[in-house]
Every structure is written in structure tokens, then in C-alpha cells.
Amino acid sequence: MVAGCVGRVLFSSTRLSIWPGGWREPGGRLVSTSGLDFLRAGEEMGERMRALDWSATPLGPVDTWPQSLRAALSICLGSRFPIALYWGSHLTLLYNRAWSSILGAKHPWALGRDAREVWPEIWDTIGPLFQQVMTRGESTYSEDQLLAMHRHGYTEECYFNYTFTPVHGEDGSVQGVFNAVIETTYRVIGERRTEVLRALGEALTAVPSAQQACDRAVEVLRGATADAPFAAVYLLEPDGQTALLAGSVGLPPGSPAATARVVLGSDEDRALWSFERPGASRATTVVDVTAQTFGQPPPGGPWPEAATSAFVTPLLGGGAGSVRLGFVVLGVSPRRAVDEAYRQFAERVAVYLTSALVTARAYEEEKKRAEALAEIDRAKTAFFSNVSHEFRTPLTLMLSPLDDLRRAADAGQPVDREQLALVQRNSQRLLKLVNTLLDFSRLEAGRAQAHYEPTDLGALTADLASTFRAAIERGGVRLEVDCPPLAEPVFVDHDMWEKIVLNLLSNAFKHTFDGVITVRLRDRGPDVVLEVSDTGIGIPEGELPNLFERFHRVHGARSRTHEGTGIGLALVHELTRLHRGHIDVT
Template sequence: MQEDSSRPDPADPARELMFLSGGGDMGAMMRAHDWSRSPLGHPRAWPQALRTVVGLILNSKLPMFVAWGPELGFLYNDSYSEVLGDKHPAALGGRFHDIWSEIWPDVGPLIERALRGEATFADRLYLVMNRHGYDEPTWFTFTYSPVRDENGEIAGMYCACVEVTDQVLAEKYRNEENERLRGLFAQAPGIMAVLRGPEHVFELTNQSYMQLVGHRQVVGKCVREALPEIVGQGFFELLDRVYASGEPFVGNALPVRLQREPDGPLEERYIDFVYQPIRDETGQVTGIFVEGSDVTARKVVEDELRAANRQKDQFLAMLAHELRNPLAPIMTAAQLLKLGRLDARSVAGASEIIVRQAAHMTDLVNDLLDVSRVTRGLVTLDKETLDLNVIVAAAVEQVRPLIDMRRHALTLQLSGRPAHVTGDRTRLVQVISNILNNAAKYTAPGGHVVLAVTVAGDRVTVAVRDDGVGIAPDVLPYIFDLFTQAERTPDRSQGGLGIGLALVKSLVALHGGTVHAHSDGLGRGSEFSICLPCAAQARPRAAGTTGAADGVQDNGNLRVLVVDDNTDAAQMLAALLEVQGHAVSVEYDAHGALARARDEHPDVLLLDIGLPDMDGYELARRLRAQPENAGATLVALTGYGQGQDRAEAQQAGFDHYLVKPADLNEVNEVLAQAEARR
């Protein structure tokens, strides 16, 4: 038989290693490798089954290796050399256990199963490998399969693997990022929700959204089922329009009525929000992202600010009206006096008009100052034990002229026994006279006013009832608010700045009491009641008469120096004092006053505080430093009347402090004291 020349010659070494040809870098390395120390021996002695497997893996682009023989000699291809890292090329022909000792506890059991004939598959197995000089987490997907020799016996195992570390880490990062975003979504301060499909099914909501709608189950439900109470409020229609058109919608401070508690009432909230369409990869709208904020608190504040601005504008209009009213007759009377053609009776009438209207303006300004001081906590009460019956009598005396002028029938119902309270006499008279004055003003002429004092337990109550125009129900809750004036007459002809009742409430509160208003409506009268705690025990101070006679007092002949940069004010005060028989000089600045005081040695100096060259406090200190004026009576006459102003005046050396426009009785009392000292 002729020999087949196409078969390799067993005697040819090159032909014996033909199965390693075409194996890339690893094939070349295997051909050139020193196999003397390998448990596999030289490739020429490898069994055919091993040769076949090695030829297969060398020509594969998938990372592969085969471990053969009792010591599992290790052979691999080019792709697997990248998996080995720095273990390559030393790993070629080495023992599997020695090469991957760090992961042997993880893969050893799988290898044993393969050597027993059981193929295994591992998906994304976590392995800590040391292939670059340090431990690193890795993940692999691979199969371990048994390899049999020519006799059918299992002689080794084969592996095809893919490193998925990058994919696992990327997926892990994505998951962590998604969880972080979910956490941010859930904890975001704004309301957020994701709706899917044309029925707007809730897919996600955050805590703020659930706080807005009330904690109920909404995820998985369409909005019409989850929030049935907003039917007819326009929100469902907006969602449908955004889904159909793909155009976002922005709403600002829109009201929504929600049933936030089971079986609870509808609550109105205000929200800023955006309905933003969600699109898929083809551009089709698949859902709506809802984002916004509950701005109810902001809306309430804005409404309150707008209301406050309206009240401010109304107050300024009322202030202008109230100041113009007395100014008109004052100007007219002054012009008549200037003409000098009036007889004595007409002069007296014009003067009375000026005095009366100026007093009215003074009352307005004093009310404003009182409100300012009370609201800033600058009012100090001079408390003593008082009988409220006596206080009521004093208040009635003040309001009696108005009551008589309007021909009202006033009925007093006093307690019949002492009604002791602890308070400031002046302030309590002011409170009760204010309430009584309102009753007289807002009751038609010939009406009825009842003032009652009752003592019950540890409380004393003063109630003022009238049959006047009454108070509208929508005004009643705000009747004690600052600058609130009930329009109880169509033309508001009674006037007022809307601060009197606010002042009453504040002063009563300072006394530890309360004040209430009641009315059955317009045309049905009203009742105001003041409730104060009874005094712990009666410790009345000796009562003295207050208020001087309205006529001019004769305080003798004093030397008086008036210092005021307001020429008209200085000259009019000087004229008034001269009429009473005093010798009066006038200066309009501090330096002139110092010179005149040094020459004339006045008994009394009436000093304005706001002088152009130095303030009145410094002037007082310099006057006190002059020996000839050290004992003079210094009187501060100023438009400032706060507690700190009075304290500063006392420190500067003033004996008395009068607030402009000073009452003539107060000036006369000061002069009388100066006369007594002389």
C-alpha cells in the first residue's frame, strides 16, 4: 500500500505543533515556551483531546481557558490574557490553583463539579481578584464544562467567560443614582408627581404632594378616581389638554379645593405648578410630570399685605379728610379776625371756633401718638386701686357736652357697691369715654344710651348699649383692628380715623382685661363691653381734683422767656402770657436765648427742643451752668412726647415737660408753681 503523503510526518517537530498555528500571540508563546517545569509537559506529548481543545480556544475571540490533568495545568487564548492582567504571561502552563489562589474559595467548588462531569453556569459572579498588584472587585459570567480524553474519561475542564465588571458597576451606579434621585424626588420641598397614559394614572408622588392632597392611596389610580373632589375645578381638563397638545401649562397661585381628611370639609389651597408633558423616544406624549409648590401661606400674606395697603390708603384719605374739616373753619375764622372788622361778639365767636377746632385736631394727633406708643410697647401705666364707678362718672363728664348736644337720653346703671380695679385712672377714663363717645356719635339725635357697671365674681364689666345705626356683620369681626372704620352711615359724616377702638382694645389688654362688641346688624344698635379683673385688695390713693378752670388764671407778674424757632408759635404764646400780666421776652435760637437770659434773669423759660443752632437739651444744660439762671424754672415745650424724651429732658435739667400744643391750664399750673417758688 502506498503511504499518504498528505498526513503530517510524526518525525517532523514542526508538524507536531501544527495545532498551535494560527493561535495569535498565545499560539506563538506556546510554541516558544519552556514546558520543562509545567505539569502538562511538552505540547508534542499532549493527548489529542487536549490538542483539539487548545486549537479551539486559540482561534476564538471569546476569553477561554482549559485546565488539564491532575494538577490542572492552565492554557488560555489572547482574549483571556487581558483577564489575567499582570499574571500573564507567567500563568501559561502553571497550576490553576497557584494562578487564581485568591478566588479559589469561590471557583473551587464549581471546578470540582465540572471535574465530576457537571457543567455549570455562573452569571455575574462577584470575585475579588489581584491581577494588578491590588485587590479589585470584578464580576464574570462564565461556564465550566468537563473535557474528556480519548478514552472518555474526564481529564480536565474548559471555561468560556466574559468579564462584566464595567456593566455591573455602570448598572450599580445607575441604580444608586436612581435611588438617590428617588430619594431627592420623595424629599423635594416642592410637590411632584408623575402621571402616565391618557387617563393620567399616578406612577410616582413625593411627600410634599401627599401632604397637599392628604395621605391617601393614589399611586396606581387615575386622577379622576384618586381625587374625585376636584371634579369641576378645571384641573382634569388642563391635564387632558396638555396630554393631547403636548404643550406645557403653567399655573400661578391657582385655588384648588381638596378633601385632605377622610369625610372632612373641602379646604382651599393655592398652588404654583407646571404640567410638563413626558415624551418617549419617538416623541409621543406618554405622561405628564407635575411640579409645583403649595403657596397658600404666601398667598395669605400677600392678601394681608394688600388689605393692609388698602387700609393704609383709606387711613390716609380719612386723615386728610379729618384734618381738612377743622382746618377749614380755623382758616375762615382767622381770616375774619385778620380783617379787623368784627365786633367783640363776633371776635369771641371766631376765637371759640378756632379753640374748639384746634382742640379737635389735637385730639386726633394725640390718638395717633397713643396708638403708636401702645403698639411699640412704650406706654407705662401709673397703676393704683380705683373704683370703676368713679371712673365711669369722670368719663361721662367728659362726653356729657356731646350727649346733650345730640339730645340723647343717657341712663347710668352703677353697681351700687365698690367696683375696685387696679389701673391707670387717665387711661381708663380715656377708654370708657371713647366707647361712650362712639355711642353718642353713631346714635341718631334723641336716641338712648345705657351705661352699666356690674361686679360678678372676680370681674368688673362696663357695658355701653345704644339704639344707634349698629354694625354690619361683615365689619364686626374687624371692628377693633387698627385703621378699621365701619361705614355705619352712608356719608361717614361722623368722621374719625378708625384708631379709637384699636386703642381701646390695646389699653384694656394692658390692664389685663378684654373688650367685646356686639350688634344685631345695621339699624339695630350696638353694645360694647369692657371686662377687667377686680383688684386683689383696695388700696386707693388720696383722690385729688384734676383739671383747672377754663378761664385765665392770674399767676402774678413773672419774667418769662419763650424760645422757639417757629415765629408764629413763639409770638402767640408770648401774647397769651402777656394778657395774663407776665413780662415776656421772645428769642428764636439758642445763642440769643443764652444772652438774653444772662441779661434779664427770667423766672421761667419755655424752651423748644428742636432749635436750629443747638437742641433744647444742650441749651438747658448751659442755662443751668449760668449762676444767674441756676434757680430758674425750665420748661421743655416740644412736639416729642416719648418716655425717652422725657427722661433726657430731666437729665438736662428741665423742671417740666409739656407736649405741643400745650394746654393753657397746664402752662398756668407750671407758672403758678414758679410763682410759689419765687
């Protein structure tokens, strides 16, 4: 605080006395304020003041300045603390070198100019304070005061601790205003951003899914518009080429800034955020935005101005950040410049979100593994139940004829050939079941050995299909075989190909009660395609992804028989894979 009185100025920390012709330091040395000696201090600012034509300002020539102004200015120039003086009714501005940073680009233009001319953008705030000091002689103190200054070519969000203190002249009247200032912009904004990050970290603790992590992050950013006027989170699809919008705030739905799907590196996509292809730069980039590209004036958060740029930061997970999970877009405040601190804030937001995504995806994967293991366990239980039934049925059908044959032999009666045939059929049924289980076991263990040889695949397939014709036609279904000769022999393992064809035909016949079953073989470029189609009951859409899984059976499906282990189509899938092919169902 500065307390003014005639002839001297008192500071709380240091006592400085003003005497005619100068002022005395506490040690007693007299500092002259006569002539231009009082402008010798201040290095750059003293030199500028000496060079300025003060006669063109309301203060007039230097030699007409009152002793109170000379003494106050001498103190100002000699201090390393940011100090300014506003003098006279025009509040003409004088300041030291430390205070010049407050002006930004207005320095040195502002020297010797009226306060209203220097600060028109904040006059509504500081004008009444000047009035209070000049008219009533009352000091003011403002702490972390928001002042929207225009000092670097744009309206800037700034915060200051400052005093306006009266400086009295020789007659005791208030002649000027002593202004001591500390800029607190970086501390205030830094604390605010730290609080956003704290809230983000708290919100993203123990998030069970990636989508919930994005939802919570967006909700936190909804309350942080001073630093992120708008935001969007995109997550990459497994292909690594497509990003899907997972959440946004402050963006009009469906606009180029909130496109639901973005193809990385695509020049044709209408999305504003042209995310780079995999392998490109992993650093935060700044993207310019305009009303034309945005679809409307970009939100400016709490400020009336529209944002003009945004941060785009990749979400990097995996070892050493080697895997891109997506991107986070943060609008840049129109009242803050992009500097290192602002860029680090955007990157910290991305780090917090990435950590939550990695944890959530690990949780999701673990959950899926647990569910898969539980499903396998259920399938195994059903499998062993089915296998037990499959073994028991033919064994039961064999035991009774064998008992009859044993009694007949004991009695010397002739052998019943029909009962022998029944025993043989059920023995073959058991053998087929055991062979299927062994085949699948060998495939899963990687011990299956394929013996490929050039084959007339059309003739082999037609021959295999014809073995089913009698059974299919007895069931009231037509069998159509369309397997013309191919352009050249195909290398297949005959035994494995037989299992593929017969399993597919068996499955089709099992669920077809009328109409037709068609077996078709075609050349398609370098590939050969086998199609087995039918007019049966069809397969529910929800069952299609699991159709070729081991032990899987479609529950409740209408069937000619409920026999089966649930590994027939899984066996076909594995045998096809051994032939470097793939199988699907439509």
C-alpha cells in the first residue's frame, strides 16, 4: 500500500522520503530529481522517457513536472517490481521495464498515452476504480481479477493481483495513481486445468467399458468449456482404418465436426478431423476451424468469440504407446493462445482417457474370456451328455440281439441274420462316432496329417454326393448335384474332402423335410467353391456367428433326429482350414 502526504511517500516495506530536489534512501543518500536526473534510472524505460516529446502529451515538458511526479517516477524506474503511474486528469501512463510485459504488443506505444486510450477493452472494470482513487483518495486492491485485455492481437483471458493507490501532490490533492501489478494468469488457469484433470481422473476410475469411459470423459469436459469449448472422442475400429464417434459435447450432431464415422487419411471424407493414417505422427496437432468448415460458428465456451482452432491428440495405448486406440478433439479457447502449457493439458486429457480405455478393454477382454470359458464348460457338459446318449443308444440296440443270438446258439438254433445285421449297423455307427471324435481330437492337437494329391474334384464330389441320394429321396427331398469338370485338377486330401462333403450333406438332410438339397461346385478365379444349399428350416441369425464352434448346437431346431455331438460343422471348419480355405454360411 502507498500512503500519500505532502512532501513524502510511505511504503509498507521500505520507507522512502521525498525532499525538495530529490528523495532520500533509508541509508541517507539523496537521489536528485532535478533536471532529467530522475530519468537516468530504468535503463530501457528511462531512455525511452528521455527520448519522448512530452510536450505533446497532457503532462507537458519534463521541466514543468511537479516534484511529486518526479519523485514517484524515480522510484518506479528504480524498482524491479512491475509498477506504473497514471498521472493527472488524463491518467497519462508511465511505467518501468518490469511492467512493460503487462502491455504485451502495446509496448512501447502506450507510453505517455491516456489510460482510456490504452485500455478501452477493460475500461468498464478499471474506470470506476480510477474514479474511486482520484476523487475520494481511496486505495483499491484486486486479487486474481479477470481482465479481458487485447494486447497480443486478440482478446485475452488474463488475471492479475493489483493495487491502485493515490499519489498526493505538494498541495495534498491526489495527482496520480500508483499501480503495482502481479500477473496471475498462468497460476489461475493452471489451477483450473489441474482441477479438470483431477475430476477426469476421478470420473475414469474403475470404468467397466470403453464406451462408459468416453461418456464420463465427455461429461467432465462439459463443465470445462473455458479450456475446451467443445470436445469429441473417436475410437478406432479393429481394422485400424476407421474411427467411430464415441461421444461429443458442444458439437452439432451430424455436422462435419461430429461425423459419426471417419476414415483415416481420407481426403474424400466430409469430416473436419482428418485423422492421419496409422504410422503417421503421434503428436498433438492443431487444426484450424471456421464457421464454413464447422457448419456453424464454432463454440467459444463462456466467451462471445468463436473458437478458431482445436487440438487433435491420439490416444496411444499398448507397450510404449505403440497402439492407437483413437483420438480426442479439444476446442482451443478463443481467449488463450496455443502454448506449451495448453498443449500439455490436451495431452494429459488424452493420457487419462487412454489409461481408462486400456483398463476398460482389459476388463472387457477378461469378461469375454470368462464368458467364453463358461460357454465352453456348458458346451462340454452338453457334449458329454450327447456323446453318452450317442454311445448308449447303439450299445443298447446291440445288446438285445446279442443276448438272443447267444441263447439261440446255446439251444442249437439257426442264427438270425437280421439281428446280426442290426448288430453290424450299430457297430458301424459307434465306429463312425469314435472316428469323428478322434479326427477332431487330432485336428485340435495339430497332429492331423493331410495327403494332398491332384484330383478331378467335380467327379469326386458328385460320387460322394450320390451316396446320399437314396436316403435323401426316401425322406421326400430331391437331391440336385451340379459338379461339372473343373479346368484343372485340384490338390485335396481325399479322406478329408469326403468328411467335408458328407458332413455338409448330412447336416442339410437332417433339417430339410421337403424341397431340394443342391450340391454345386464351381471355378472362381484361382479358387474352387463348394456350395451345399437346401430349402430346410434355416438358421436363426443370432446363431450364425457360433455355427462352426465346437460343441455348438442350435437349441430347439426342428430335426429328423436329435442325434449328434455338435462337432460336425466344427470338424468341417478345421478340415477346410487345413486346405487353406474358409467356410461361411448365408
